[in-house]
Amino acid sequence: MNASPRAARAFSARLSALLFAFAPPAFADWGLNLPRGITEISRDVYLMHMVVLWICVVIGVAVFGVMTYSIVKHRKSVGAKPAQFSHSTTAEIVWSVVPFFILVAMAIPAAKALIKMEDSSNSELTVKITGHQWKWEYEYPDYGIRFFSNLGEASRKARELDSGIDPRTVPNYLLEVDKPMVLPVGTKVRFLLTSNDVLHAWWVPDFAVKKDAVPGFIREMWTVVDEPGTYRGQCAELCGRDHGFMPVVVEAVSAAQFDQWVVAEQTAAAAEAGAADRAWTISELMERGQAVYNTNCVACHQANGQGIPGAFPGLVGIEDKLTLEQHLDVVLNGVPATAMQAFGAQLSDADIAAVVTYERNAWGQQKEEMLQPSEVRAAR
């Protein structure tokens, strides 16, 4: 399938969407309003949103109604003669005092809701969320589980400039991750939120939970998910080039399923820790390295390793510029005050060995220079 019939189909789909823009059924899939959500807080918030919206609509209809009446009736062309009054103390007091009381009536439930939202006491599970450029890290301190949540592979391929892949063919385009956060339903979960580099914001609309991740500080928020399901959100604070590409996905499951998931995660982590004990072949390292590169490095350094001149350095020929030790040092410890993070804290020994090997052999002279996971472990 080539691009042009697809583009033509997409165009005609858009055209028909435009033509039927005002037919009610079309609105249903578009999403016009806040989601009602699946937590007590999100339903409170939704209700408040609707009440305030209708208050605004009613005031708007009244004000614009008077204005429209005036425009129709008090125009020179229908022979109106201008009155000369220029103030009315009574009217001015009324329209200062009445809005004040409307505002008080709105502020009281808002303050109550806010107090509830900021009370994260008596939580039963803690999840630590760390924002990175451009992925989320989830840690369950009670269970020793820690992992990264990256943009899903299908979305990642489709989002490249001129990828030729129609995003409409990608399920949950930009809202899919390789590994979601998993939460048990009916449990008060406390989130501890921080960042590794710049500001991010963790947001799931269905929970009505959004807060900024601030490097060097820990923020708290909480939720109780009522219904099992998959809930999606996005980073909501500009965090650099790939701000639009670090979604949040939370899977809410039953308590029993959550326990199974915990055991599975712990087993997998033990297996990964053992990976550094054996010697790897170059093809194993290159294969894994490419996957690690595409998930963690490609946003800045680009798939062809050319980088973006002036903003992000290229990696082609890095095997001549840096020794293996220097290269490993940069990947492990990052470069301060740039977007180059200290990946030592994020990736396993095998991942780091693989990605360094990949970067030194993927575009340049292919000297087959290798780094073993055990060497990474020794260098840490």
Place this chain on the structure above:
Amino acid sequence: MNAHATTAHHHGPAPGLLRWVTTTNHKDIGTLYLWFSLLMFFIGGSMALVVRAELFQPGLQIVDPHFFNQMTTMHALVMIFGVVMPAFVGLANWMVPIMIGAPDMALPRMNNWSFWILPFAFTMLIGTLFMEGGGPSAGWTLYPPLSLQGGNSLPFVIFAIHMMGASSIMGAINIIATIMNLRAPGMTYMRMPLFVWTWFITAYLLIAVMPVLAGAVTMLLTDKFFATSFFSAAGGGDPVMFQHIFWFFGHPEVYILILPAFGLVSEVIPTFSRKPLFGYDSMVYATASIAFLSFIVWAHHMFTVGMPLAGELFFMFTTMLIAVPTGVKVFNWVSTMWRGAMTFETPMLFALGFVVMFTIGGFSGLMLAMTPIDFQYHDTYFVVAHFHYVLVPGALFGIISGVYYWLPKWTGRHYNETLGKWHFWLSTFFVNLLFFPMHFVGLAGMPRRIPDYAVQFADFNAIATIGAFGFGFAQILLPVIVVMSILGRKKAPARVWEGAHGLEWTLSSPPPYHSFSPQPVVRSRII
């Protein structure tokens, strides 16, 4: 006396192009500001069109996300500091002395300087786009640590902001000095036209907050180049402190961008309603109240940073309070129209458009003020819709209304009323097509400042992009109409509009190069 007046009359502008460089005449400088603002309007507008073109369809088709971020950042900086503020200063330069019966601005040489800084500042700012690594890409708010990453554009951007700030402060000092010292006999404070009043208050806001912005960006500079840690926790600082300082500037800045527009429509609506402005005193007090409140609401821009509960409650209550004086203003405008004898020339159309669409932006502002629901709205397209409603059909329509209102006064020629009405109706149609759907995608969950989006947001984004191009191209009518008026033949009388009353209408159209000799005497409120 007579001989002196004759000499003054012959003392016209210097010949040649150098006139525009060396001029100290408030009308010339006002003209310079307004043309500069128009040029920047098209530059900032084309950046918005790059953004909208990329957002026309899901997927990345046109630009790299890094360049996309430079476009959103630069669009905002250019529109705020290069379009709306210079346009207001230009209008003030032209009209404030004339409206209060003064011969010129109080500080004419400084006036020249405050304008001529701007072209250099903006050349440098826009020039950063051509640097290796590109221009600033962390959003116009320049939040650290992100703004400290990346290329070497930051010091140039900061220096440009310092220059713009110096220009604004000088402009503000000049306006205050003019209003305080050069009012004609009998022009008491409570007889001043509303446009003069709103600018008087705006000028104080500028002097109060531009140095705060200068301080904030200077701290960014030292954090990046001189090893300080104001905004880095690693050295004992706090990134959130930047946001507090920035928005202590930023929220009064929001009113700097709207109060003079309030003044403009308060001139236009009474004129075309042929009826005095309703509630003059309460208009003045409401403006002053809004200005005062602007200093104690700043943190509503940052409800999601994780403030203490008491802080969130305080900023929610004070923010909601702004609805009261703002409501007073809207009610007063509607009451001014009530039982008037309205006609609908282009300035009036833009003023009416302002009242309706600014109020829509005000409603979404009230919704955003409520902290618990703001958590859902924050940093989504709902916010983008909100501030574009108050800034485009708000501030910008106010400016355009003022331009059409006084254009015949400036050029001495009528503009083409039919084209003016086309300008209004096309702008109004497309501006709503552009910004109204943003409310929907924002509520449905689309974050702002993203170059690509999930497919359920595609249709409204396509509509918004069509609106953006329609609105952008409709604006070409503005310079066309202005040039046609300059070259036109249909001479305008001194009092261009039947219902117009201020001192500016006692001068010929165009006014003499040096106005008001002899000095006028004011005997009553003349609005």
